[in-house]
Amino acid sequence: xxxxxxxxxxxxxxxxxxxxxxxxxxxxxxxxxxxxxxxxxxxxxxxxxxxxxxxxxxxxxxxxxxxxxxxxxxxxxxxxxxxxxxxxxxxxxxxxxxxxxxxxxxxxxxxxxxxxxxxxxxxxxxxxxxxxxxxxxxxxxxxxxxxxxxxxxxxxxxxxxxxxxxxxxxxxxxxxxxxxxxxxxxxxxxxxxxxxxxxxxxxxxxxxxxxxxxxxxxxxxxxxxxxxxx
Amino acid sequence: xxxxxxxxxxxxxxxxxxxxxxxxxxxxxxxxxxxxxxxxxxxxxxxxxxxxxxxxxxxxxxxxxxxxxxxxxxxxxxxxxxxxxxxxxxxxxxxxxxxxxxxxxxxxxxxxxxxxxxxxxxxxxxxxxxxxxxxxxxxxxxxxxxxxxxxxxxxxxxxxxxxxxxxxxxxxxxxxxxxxxxxxxxxxxxxxxxxxxxxxxxxxxxxxxxxxxxxxxxxxxxxxxxxxxxxxxxxxxxxxxxxxxxxxxxxxxxxxxxxxxxxxxxxxxxxxxxxxxxxxxxxxxxxxxxxxxxxxxxxxxxxxxxxxxxxxxxxxxxxxxxxxxxxxxxxxxxxxxxxxxxxxxxxxxxxxxxxxxxxxxxxxxxxxxxxxxxxxxxxxxxxxxxxxxxxxxxxxxxxxxxxxxxxxxxxxxxxxxxxxxxxxxxxxxxxxxxxxxxxxxxxxxxxxxxxxxxxxxxxxxxxxxxxxxxxxxxxxxxxxxxxxxxxxxxxxxxxxxxxxxxxxxxxxxxxxxxxxxxxxxxxxxxxxxxxxxxxxxxxxxxxxxxxxxxxxxxxxxxxxx
Numbered sequence: 001x002x003x004x005x006x007x008x009x010x011x012x013x014x015x016x017x018x019x020x021x022x023x024x025x026x027x028x029x030x031x032x033x034x035x036x037x038x039x040x041x042x043x044x045x046x047x048x049x050x051x052x053x054x055x056x057x058x059x060x061x062x063x064x065x066x067x068x069x070x071x072x073x074x075x076x077x078x079x080x081x082x083x084x085x086x087x088x089x090x091x092x093x094x095x096x097x098x099x100x101x102x103x104x105x106x107x108x109x110x111x112x113x114x115x116x117x118x119x120x121x122x123x124x125x126x127x128x129x130x131x132x133x134x135x136x137x138x139x140x141x142x143x144x145x146x147x148x149x150x151x152x153x154x155x156x157x158x159x160x161x162x163x164x165x166x167x168x169x170x171x172x173x174x175x176x177x178x179x180x181x182x183x184x185x186x187x188x189x190x191x192x193x194x195x196x197x198x199x200x201x202x203x204x205x206x207x208x209x210x211x212x213x214x215x216x217x218x219x220x221x222x223x224x225x226x227x228x229x230x
Numbered sequence: 231x232x233x234x235x236x237x238x239x240x241x242x243x244x245x246x247x248x249x250x251x252x253x254x255x256x257x258x259x260x261x262x263x264x265x266x267x268x269x270x271x272x273x274x275x276x277x278x279x280x281x282x283x284x285x286x287x288x289x290x291x292x293x294x295x296x297x298x299x300x301x302x303x304x305x306x307x308x309x310x311x312x313x314x315x316x317x318x319x320x321x322x323x324x325x326x327x328x329x330x331x332x333x334x335x336x337x338x339x340x341x342x343x344x345x346x347x348x349x350x351x352x353x354x355x356x357x358x359x360x361x362x363x364x365x366x367x368x369x370x371x372x373x374x375x376x377x378x379x380x381x382x383x384x385x386x387x388x389x390x391x392x393x394x395x396x397x398x399x400x401x402x403x404x405x406x407x408x409x410x411x412x413x414x415x416x417x418x419x420x421x422x423x424x425x426x427x428x429x430x431x432x433x434x435x436x437x438x439x440x441x442x443x444x445x446x447x448x449x450x451x452x453x454x455x456x457x458x459x460x461x462x463x464x465x466x467x468x469x470x471x472x473x474x475x476x477x478x479x480x481x482x483x484x485x486x487x488x489x490x491x492x493x494x495x496x497x498x499x500x501x502x503x504x505x506x507x508x509x510x511x512x513x514x515x516x517x518x519x520x521x522x523x524x525x526x527x528x529x530x531x532x533x534x535x536x537x538x539x540x541x542x543x544x545x546x547x548x549x550x551x552x553x554x555x556x557x558x559x560x561x562x563x564x565x566x567x568x569x570x571x572x573x574x575x576x577x578x579x580x581x582x583x584x585x586x587x588x589x590x591x592x593x594x595x596x597x598x599x600x601x602x603x604x605x606x607x608x609x610x611x612x613x614x615x616x617x618x619x620x621x622x623x624x625x626x627x628x629x630x631x632x633x634x635x636x637x638x639x640x641x642x643x644x645x646x647x648x649x650x651x652x653x654x655x656x657x658x659x660x661x662x663x664x665x666x667x668x669x670x671x672x673x674x675x676x677x678x679x680x681x682x683x684x685x686x687x688x689x690x691x692x693x694x695x696x697x698x699x700x701x702x703x704x705x706x707x708x709x710x711x712x713x714x715x716x717x718x719x720x721x722x723x724x725x726x727x728x729x730x731x732x733x734x735x736x737x738x739x740x741x742x743x744x745x746x747x748x749x750x751x752x753x754x755x756x757x758x759x760x761x762x763x764x765x766x767x768x769x770x771x772x773x774x775x776x777x778x779x780x781x782x783x784x785x786x787x788x789x790x791x
Contacts, residue, residue: 064612072617097293100282101455110277119265119480119501121655127298141653142302142317172613182612191609194620195286211620212627213559213603216283218455221444224406227561230554 013045016205025140046079048087048149049156056163057082058158063171064189070210073189073204081192081201082185086149088130093117096126099196106207112198149186233257235784236496236510238483240527241329242770243516243757243777248469249380250781258469259476259508261498264326265296266455266479268463274470275439281453288452294324294333300655301325303520307666307719308643313650315716320663321542323518323724324610327479328453330518330724331461331631331770335450336431338383338461339594340374342394342572343367345765352574352589358668359539360638363762364743365733367394370709372789373775373782378429382437382460382775385429392424392569397733404565405434405443410556410630411566414597416687418568421681425568425597431461431770432562433625438464449563450600461770485515486529487754493753499656501654509691512784515758516756516777519726523646523759524661524728527551531750533740537646541764542721543593544636544671545699549680550691551624553649558601558626566597570767571634571678581677593635593766595682601626601707630689632682635725637670637766646729661749665700665721672702699723712751725763727769745780 009152046054050163061073061082076114097116118126124138132147133139158178163171175182192201194208194217202208208215231533236255237244244260251258267280281739287293295301296319299443303574304314321328323380354360375397378385385400402426407415415425432443432454443458469475480501487494487507495509523537572591582590606626611620622628649662679696686694701718733739736748745760747753758769758779765772782789 013414017492065616066614068614068617070617070621092351097287097291098282098284100280100284101277102282110336111283112282116280122297124655125292126301128299141655141657174486186612187608189612190604191290192285194607195290196604199286208603210310210617211603211623215446217446218283218448219444221446222560224445227406227445228409228412230409 038071042211046083047090051081051150052161053085053134053153053156054079057152057161059171060156060159060175060185061166061189063175064186065193071206075203076193076206077201077203078189078192081195081199082152082188085188085199085215086130089127093124094126095123095199098196102218103196103198103216106217108219112196151181151184155185193226231427232495232511233259234510235259235512235514236261236508237514237516238496238523239329239516239518239757240462240466240477241323241757242331242462242465242580242781243775244329244514245331245465245469245648246380246774246777247375247514247754247756247781248475249596250778251785252469252472253475254787255474255476256785259301259478259510260469261481261483261496261508261680262325262327262329262542263310263482264324264329264479265479266327267293268326268328268332269466269470269477270604274467277457281455283446283452283455285604288333289602290449290604294326294453296322297324301660302652302654303660303757303784304649304652305720306662306664307714308664309548310684312384314652314662316720317652318717320661320724321520321721321724322535323726327477328466331459331463332453333451333724334461334768334770335600336459336461337428337564337596338378338381338431338767339567339767340394340396341367341765341767341772345763345767346370348763352591354563355588355668358641358670360639361733361738361762363764364732364739370772370779371395371397372444372777373791376778376790377771377774380778381431381462381464381675381771382433382440383429383771384434386427389426390424390567390569392573399613400429402434402437405430405432405451405562406445406565408556408558408561408565408598411597413552413556413686413689415566416630418597420688421684423568423570423681425566425683428565428567428596429771430562430565431459433458433460439467442592443562445561447559447561447563447601451602451777461774464790477738483517483525484524484528484656484658486531487499488529488531488750488753491750493750494775512752512754514754514756518757519729519759519761520646520661520663522755522757523729524648526747527648528658531747531753533737533748535642535731535740537729538642538644539640539728539731540644540646540726541638541640541761542665543723543725543764543766544638544667544675545721545723546592546634546636546675546679546682547697547699548632548686548694549697550630550677550683550689550694552628552630552687552691553692555623555627557629558598558629563600564596564598567594568597569594571595571681572637578677581673584674585669586675587670590677591637591766592674594634594768596633598631599631602673603665624693627754630691632685634675634678634682635723635766635768636671636678638764639670640728640763641668661746666719667700709754725764725769727758727764730755730764730770732760733762742780745776754784
């Protein structure tokens, strides 16, 4: 499993269809590879998870960070962030560390969208973290490591195939019953909601806008008066 | 080819030594196991384009290293816990070119005179190894001044009534105060305390060919994208520009080679995994107070005190929720400090007596801290309340915090040694940290925490809490009921000191007053490993001053004037 999976249809323009979140996934805007405000292309299909797993992921993320007066996890692209992390090595360079020094949102060039190349040791670390050690001797110098892919595959399965079809109360109970996986999922939801958009979440900065947070500000920075005043 | 010196580690200590040695014409090779994201390899006067205002990369994805999967450490509070109780990250500072300087928000206070004479000033404490340094503040003062010019420090001489004497002004005026610090310093003054603008290694004006800080706010935890933070890029840039230095990144020093009387160089593992030797007339070790003793032990330099007397600073946090937003994401993370808790006054003596201790000292108190939304979000529960909490932002935009960096007394049982089973990715035993605070630290923390809470209340805080690192009493550093088990006892100060103690007597110390290893005098330790006391101050400026002093002695120079 894991890296052997086929990289399916990134930016291929296929309509989403069949997701329990359907259009609520906001997979319609910015279709294709045209960057929106310099924030990188949007994916229209999951790249690592299966469609079925992705539907459960969407539903679970939306329970953890639900939509209210401002967009929730699904509108903000959190499932794409998580799928992008699980499939980080399906693209080259891998989607681990966004580049610098600026995003282009406050001047400067759009350096965040050029992801760093990894050294062999960093690739070993991140492949181990994401794919697990999988019996490979070079990854098991301190014993076996369970990777994020396996934890997600098992965790989503534990939420149950019918997760999308039960009511919110039952969904929350199932999430509480799988507390360890839900804690992991929530950490990633927070990252996908409020991290830089180049990693696939926080679509168009919606997570930042909702909380009045400006995000990265180089090369603009802040004036002394903006720092010292109310 | 034999170089004059090989320097292990490119952080503040190693960079300082490289700067001083190359100025004297010495040839040096600087070796760092981390990647170079600091200097543009094609133009060393420029930043590499890799640092950015990116919370995921710097705070949640190990960009500056170490990655605990390939370079774990282990931890236990005592031998009764077995080989170790925790494997993973243990109080790590970055493993990258620039080392610990890269992630720090650059608060660089000097120590006080009494920090060098702690035993003769205040006396011994049972169960601790309180001692005097082999040098005094007066010996170090010229090098402190040189360090402030070298790094580029903005500050206000005379603003701190408890500061040690100084021979001149700071090279730059202070930068802009954060709005929250405007409020907290006014409240602290109303409480009879003495806040002052923090001496900060971030340019307030263009300095030494580097621009003024533009207040972006990504300071603590982050590399500076514009090189406004001078530590240690200022020293590295000069050393590399001299033409006498070579920088080997992604290269791990596995062993100091020696003929029994003198070191002959080091053995390194390069990025390709191949092992080779570097011949050198001197070996300078500046890998930080955890990796430096690890290297000595891996090299068989096993003086019985190597690794002992590890000190970390006992941190006390006071956190309050304010009625108004203070936009802590604008500015240098921490712009003000107060030193009142360092002073042993009548109240501190009474608190000590009540606890059966001769005295207690706290540490400097930092006003403010980083303000990052992913970190904030992870504090809140999931579900319906998540977004309204994020919008009202009690734990970020309306939060104000104080951190006391409490003096940590040296204890021989607090130590770094080699873990018996856990290995790094290259197959070498990792550092094991055995640490538990002395009761002094907990008593000092309990004594001084209420004064931090009173400032918050004076600021109008509607809710306050205190916590410590390492944790005591079942709550973690954010005040949540602790769920981390063994991890809760792991200190997170990122200040590590004391594992190759400095002294005149080879029976009670590992290195001499110039950082030279007793009995192997062309090996020089040039980082905070040599500290005899931890003081209640961040270690950086003191270790830079000590490194400059050690390097000056190596080249036969005299103190700067």
